[in-house]
Amino acid sequence: MDFSYSPKVENLRAELMRFFDASLYPNEAVYQQQVRRNRAAGNAWVPVQVIEDLKPLARERGLWNLFLPKSSRAPQGLSNLEYAPLCEIMGRVMWAPEVFNCSAPDTGNMETLERYGSDAQKDRWLEPLLAGDIRSAFLMTEPAVASSDATNIQCSVRRDGDDYVINGRKWFASGAGDPRCALYIVMGKTDPAAPTHQQQSMVLVPANTPGIEVIRPLPVFGYDDAPHGHMEIELREVRVPVGNLLLGEGRGFEIAQGRLGPGRIHHCMRTIGVAERALELLCKRVQSREAFGKRIADHSVWHERIAEARCMIEQARLLTLKAAYLMDTVGNKVARAEIAMIKVVAPNMACQIIDWAIQAHGGAGVTEDFPLAGLYAGIRTLRIADGPDEVHRGTIARLELAKHAIRLEQ
Amino acid sequence: MDFSYSPKVENLRAELMRFFDASLYPNEAVYQQQVRRNRAAGNAWVPVQVIEDLKPLARERGLWNLFLPKSSRAPQGLSNLEYAPLCEIMGRVMWAPEVFNCSAPDTGNMETLERYGSDAQKDRWLEPLLAGDIRSAFLMTEPAVASSDATNIQCSVRRDGDDYVINGRKWFASGAGDPRCALYIVMGKTDPAAPTHQQQSMVLVPANTPGIEVIRPLPVFGYDDAPHGHMEIELREVRVPVGNLLLGEGRGFEIAQGRLGPGRIHHCMRTIGVAERALELLCKRVQSREAFGKRIADHSVWHERIAEARCMIEQARLLTLKAAYLMDTVGNKVARAEIAMIKVVAPNMACQIIDWAIQAHGGAGVTEDFPLAGLYAGIRTLRIADGPDEVHRGTIARLELAKHAIRLEQ
Amino acid sequence: MDFSYSPKVENLRAELMRFFDASLYPNEAVYQQQVRRNRAAGNAWVPVQVIEDLKPLARERGLWNLFLPKSSRAPQGLSNLEYAPLCEIMGRVMWAPEVFNCSAPDTGNMETLERYGSDAQKDRWLEPLLAGDIRSAFLMTEPAVASSDATNIQCSVRRDGDDYVINGRKWFASGAGDPRCALYIVMGKTDPAAPTHQQQSMVLVPANTPGIEVIRPLPVFGYDDAPHGHMEIELREVRVPVGNLLLGEGRGFEIAQGRLGPGRIHHCMRTIGVAERALELLCKRVQSREAFGKRIADHSVWHERIAEARCMIEQARLLTLKAAYLMDTVGNKVARAEIAMIKVVAPNMACQIIDWAIQAHGGAGVTEDFPLAGLYAGIRTLRIADGPDEVHRGTIARLELAKHAIRLEQ
């Protein structure tokens, strides 16, 4: 369990940090302005120019598709452990991952295609995703049921001749606001009569298929996150060829399991970067202002918070590295306790630290002048997305209790 | 210290609750739609029709200016203790207080005028405010300094002949987004050489005075709260007659002290209403959905949270009533420990309960489909506005330590 | 809901505080010495002289049996609301309540006898208890089962002719260590076949009945609390006349319900006194020592804790007063939510404040030089005794959910 960074990773980290200093941080305000300008011009749902400008630069420097595990199409792929420190850095600016073609949900979708897709499916969808030419969304959660229990999912995927016909309403389809979003991976029931965990399947649905209606962008706190967006989508008699099925009927849970591990750990890695950013902003702010006769940094209540923040970040990072190591070495299934742990730990940790940072900034903290409120909204939502805290804690507890199983009848 | 509701208050409560059932809750979606429609039409900064429609109904039922303490212009005024349960109800819908002409910052501004204004000032500004014809803003906080320590405030108010000339930048001027906002109460330095607490004064500034520029609405967690708004405002060589001074030069702190007590307790009363609303939504949600084979309400983790929420609300309400009682009987100055306590307790309590309620709602909790995320943004900001938690805790601690003063030299 | 103190209560408070200043605080070290001396002499399980010396003084000043509600035998009895501020003061010194014949579990036992006892039972047991001549214990909890669910209680109470024959093992029989403890009130099953809540009965058992074996004093965080003690007791074929039954067969739950309300609120009242004492000690300590160039009281981290402590105490006290008021006016059954709330709130609040006070005292805080560690042990145990937090939170949540009941089938 060696967490040291290899020379290859050290080089990528250095390159990435240089890139952030040179091209990301200086463009944070630019990004905001461009979105604002688009919105004022009547449509915020268009690609943001600064991202498009930065993508070729990132690609040039070898900072492209870093998330991708070693595979036939990515012979130089990184392990989860190698990717972790890089992904963490990308988390420091909310829109940064897209610059490196490493943004959710595309990374999870690309991994899903790589693992479970047929060659034809890969050619059709994986290639343009890897090239950053199109984007994708993942349609799982539904507004009408407690989707924290995925067996509740109701969307119908009915076989009809050589087609599947899909009916259902999905929401929180992140990224579906982008006009380049061309692919939906949809989870739904192919066989309501099958055993609970074999009812669901996953189907590839082109975003322009007739019957699809994007109802609205869901605001997260007050942010619509345009042009990315979290969309509510109605599917009415949406028809796709049976070849669009992933892996096999009834294997939706299996794919979800395989997809969610990497998706979750990427979120956690980025979340650690968010927390580092928030702590950095906090430390700068309390040193730059005075109140009641001394720097705010000299009021010891802030020492408590800064110290707690540092302790929390260090611990969450190490646990994330352990989870990454286990995923690399013994697989997502054996690592499921650790994946569940970081999924609980990282967003809760970051929410607390961002909250302290907001408090340190006074009124400025809740505005757009600092990225804090926006980060809070995103990370708070992460305590619900990809399984709420309660479900992951349940998983951890079940595994823990099993270690000390007591049979009452003894 | 009798917290029972008098028959008069009981009647008003009943009337108010009937009004909410009949006219407020059913119009929550309408309000959203109207703001959205205004925004889509190019300007969200106009009065919302549903509020204008409801105002006369509220007035008709005697639900108007309830916040106003007994005085020459309000012979039927309520005490703080009497107003508390009514204000709490108004807090249940974010935009409701305006319907009853009881919204911040107008209520605090009206109290300030009533207490410290000359007759001419009252005629000019208090009357139209009491009638709901105009609105007002309070310009104290500044972006450039830690305004938590009000001695930091830099805005210059320079005497020049029969005028004051004002220069400074203010922000978080809540309500200044409304086109009917006609009056700014501005805090600034008349004498930088005076003893620290006698440097500041308060001046009445008509919103249409030359030299005033409203820079932008400050978003709060992504919400611009149009048409109310929290504005950043630049004042450049803004000139008002000396008769616009409130109370006297150098008495800004004294007024702030007098104003903030009632302003703070009103916020706390409303915040308790917010918490009740959040808990109610939580209880309904967990009973309406199932996961893992039983109602979410039957998972005991939710019992812990519901019980804690109920304990927290009950306690915060009682402490608020005590503070109100003390303000009524011994005055804001003697009650300053209790005012500081509720200012810390109420928003922290409500933030926690709203957070649990959001979690109970899953993804829906962060969207506009429920009022929770919006309420969170508002209440979280309240932990900073009108003095951040840290400052109020400092006040409480200082008073507590003084009770057990130890002199080291003994 | 008037929480003001009546002149009668004000007089008693003043008298009680004078008594504490004159006779309690100065004797805290004496009490410790006497117990230590008794222990060194081979038996700590004998009455402590200082208590015996103070009792007549307290009685003389009218500070005797203050807990007792108005009744035929206590025509001047106090209401719960009146007793609350007095009981709180008594809580400031752990052994103080006995000086006023107001200590647990005697007060709860006396109330039980007063409410549910026959005249003969009252003559035999209530009179000497009121006189402070004997003491009593309450035998409910059992080591073998989760007694948090009282239906689990297994102790057998078998009718045999004119006797009941009792077999069972009880523990945490507080006060049973005292050689003057003459009466046990025992809960056990008279009818295992009856409906769940009618299986249990309560029986008066003289402590010297054959078949009773006091196994051991249970240490609480290392304290045996001699000579009071929390005893484990075995009952083997213990035989008492049927006349010793309280109220009726199968009515044990009913009595427990009636007994536990007052018992719990008394604990909470005292707990508030404990918290006040801890905060007072904390404030004195941080003002009396310096570290890193300034008084510990000037490190703002302590301001946060002191302020939080004051907020927590004020709120818990008000909630306790509300519960007392409701018990007085609408009865223990209607007040059960509030009783459950304070039973959770008060000990958790006090544990946190004592913990901060310990931290403020450094090493001294965990020793016998200050009462803090001992108080922590006692109050921590109170989070379990008389129903653990989890059970009370369950009660509160059930009542809350019922207010917003949703029927899924609608």
Added chain:
Amino acid sequence: MDFSYSPKVENLRAELMRFFDASLYPNEAVYQQQVRRNRAAGNAWVPVQVIEDLKPLARERGLWNLFLPKSSRAPQGLSNLEYAPLCEIMGRVMWAPEVFNCSAPDTGNMETLERYGSDAQKDRWLEPLLAGDIRSAFLMTEPAVASSDATNIQCSVRRDGDDYVINGRKWFASGAGDPRCALYIVMGKTDPAAPTHQQQSMVLVPANTPGIEVIRPLPVFGYDDAPHGHMEIELREVRVPVGNLLLGEGRGFEIAQGRLGPGRIHHCMRTIGVAERALELLCKRVQSREAFGKRIADHSVWHERIAEARCMIEQARLLTLKAAYLMDTVGNKVARAEIAMIKVVAPNMACQIIDWAIQAHGGAGVTEDFPLAGLYAGIRTLRIADGPDEVHRGTIARLELAKHAIRLEQ
């Protein structure tokens, strides 16, 4: 930063766990009985037989002095990283470390002698300590001052001819209760006029030197921890030869710094073992009892706690391993942030988990029937010993702020 266990460590772990299963757990009750028997016989301050019986067995199996870093006298010494998982296991039973000659404060004292002692000092004291023939204490903390700031320490060490003459009162001299405790390492001022951090020195003082009076064992919560004990000790004109000085006059701080790093991390390692034990006990308990119709383990509130506990332990362990790794590779000084972090994290984490475990055990949790209350007392004290949380948080915060230093004058 490779945290994998080497084969050597794996073998030692396996051996140690076998030893615990065979000889430690089965003797926990025996230990309690023997102490109780000694106490009943009039003197608890004598070695406990079961420890003496187990020591040769441990030594035989190579489980002796494992704490000792590689050095001339310990050619097979382990690194901190290697020792961590072994020390953790030893923490599972409070008295276990002595069996392996790995108990505090002897380990810290032995390291101090090894690092800073002269050959003569090593021969005289280190050898018998390594052999387990004598024990030692560390006399630093003083009752009269806030010892959290070590510059406050007042004990006088006055040069007088070829002797030092020591006067002062020390307390919390752990282990000084043991009759075999032969050596005190005493910190005191040799030069009150020197710069603050060069006033203090460390001196080796034989426990039987005239002028030493052991005043009393300090109870920790209610535990005296006999025969180990935490003693208050008066030194009056205690005279030792100048050769007993460690390292040099005025170098006390330097030694303290060097000593406390390893001492602290050992405490943290053991604390993780304590937390694991508590969680194990919790998991067993909630599976062994029923309440309200189901196993306590099936109430989801316990899932939350178990999951949080597992997350907290994993993270604290990883951070401890990181600190150990840094101490091994870059030294205690560079690792001081990480050492401070684990010193805060580990005891707070363990206190919370033990508290949950106590709650899960009901009344039994606070008694001697389970090790929980005793462990709580010990670990709670650790939040004060070797520097209170506040001081360590201050260190962490200072280092963090320095990373983002802002100069206000810019």
